[in-house]
Amino acid sequence: MASLVMFGLWFSSKVGDSSGINQMAVLNAIGALAIANMMVDWLINSFYFRPRPFINHEVNLLFYEPTDSSFPSNPAAVSFAVATGIFYWNKPIGIILYCLAVIFSISRVYGGVSYPFDAFGGAMLGVTSGAVVTVAIVKFQTIPQFVIKIARSLHLG
Amino acid sequence: MLAGMLTAFGLDYFLLVFLSAIGILQIVGAYRCRRGLLFFKRTTSYILGIGVLLVSFIWFFGSQPRNIPDTSAGLDGNQQAILFCLGSIAALIATLTVSSFLNWSVLKEEEQITGLDALNRNTYARVMLKGMKSRWRHYIKLMKEFLSG
Numbered sequence: 001m002a003s004l005v006m007f008g009l010w011f012s013s014k015v016g017d018s019s020g021i022n023q024m025a026v027l028n029a030i031g032a033l034a035i036a037n038m039m040v041d042w043l044i045n046s047f048y049f050r051p052r053p054f055i056n057h058e059v060n061l062l063f064y065e066p067t068d069s070s071f072p073s074n075p076a077a078v079s080f081a082v083a084t085g086i087f088y089w090n091k092p093i094g095i096i097l098y099c100l101a102v103i104f105s106i107s108r109v110y111g112g113v114s115y116p117f118d119a120f121g122g123a124m125l126g127v128t129s130g131a132v133v134t135v136a137i138v139k140f141q142t143i144p145q146f147v148i149k150i151a152r153s154l155h156l157g
Numbered sequence: 158m159l160a161g162m163l164t165a166f167g168l169d170y171f172l173l174v175f176l177s178a179i180g181i182l183q184i185v186g187a188y189r190c191r192r193g194l195l196f197f198k199r200t201t202s203y204i205l206g207i208g209v210l211l212v213s214f215i216w217f218f219g220s221q222p223r224n225i226p227d228t229s230a231g232l233d234g235n236q237q238a239i240l241f242c243l244g245s246i247a248a249l250i251a252t253l254t255v256s257s258f259l260n261w262s263v264l265k266e267e268e269q270i271t272g273l274d275a276l277n278r279n280t281y282a283r284v285m286l287k288g289m290k291s292r293w294r295h296y297i298k299l300m301k302e303f304l305s306g
């Protein structure tokens with residue numbers, strides 16, 4: 001859902017607006033998503049494993065049984081990273097994505113595949129990686145501007 | 158990884174992304190009045206976009222159980238990301254091709270505009286052709302200048 005929002009956002013710049021703010025938001029979100037995913041999968045999960053709630057407790061399981069670590073919640077991290085990446089550039093869409101991320105995180109807990117603290121940890125990680133990538137993009141705009149320039153030359157940005 | 162994506166579930170997911178991305182492009186094109194992205198007139202494209210988006214989600218989640226683990230016939234995160242990119246690129250190509258074909262005789266803006274704004278009153282095929290023509294003329298001019306010394 002968040003990916004579709006990003007796809008639509010890329011093509012929804014205002015008529016006559018050549019600043020490329022929405023495209024910057026999408027590139028920011030992609031970078032934040034990648035960093036959050038790598039932090040969870042490669043860094044934290046490689047030295048810390050927390051069993052899922054359905055292993056030790058009797059829960060009403062609504063999803064299939066994931067085999068990876070429960071902490072931090074990867075879907076929460078990724079959805080909050082995308083929302084944070086977008087929020088700096090486009091506040092209304094960012095707020096909508098934050099709401100979706102909260103619903104998504106609660107659904108993971110309600111579905112019995114994450115503890116509340118897993119979702120909270122994932123959200124914090126996502127917000128942090130989103131903020132770090134935003135600062136990096138604001139400071140070093142050369143690479144995203146280059147991507148946007150190529151897209152503009154193909155009339156796709 | 159590739160074999161894992163070429164399952165019935167993978168193809169269904171690709172189709173979901175493809176159809177919903179077409180729907181999103183129609184909605185965004187109608188919202189920002191970019192006629193070069195639309196299949197039909199603005200209101201019709203709005204309705205078409207919302208319809209395609211809803212139907213694709215209802216079909217995907219309503220036709221079969223989709224709560225499948227990635228350790229059996231499901232898709233892991235990387236496979237989903239690849240299929241999303243492929244599906245959305247395919248949707249973009251399909252949208253630009255179909256809208257160029259349908260609007261070829263209707264949209265003929267002569268002004269040279271850069272970026273997405275070129276699609277406000279022109280088709281993508283015409284914009285690209287015009288760009289290629291002007292680049293070709295530029296190269297010919299450069300060549301002539303070079304040969305004449």
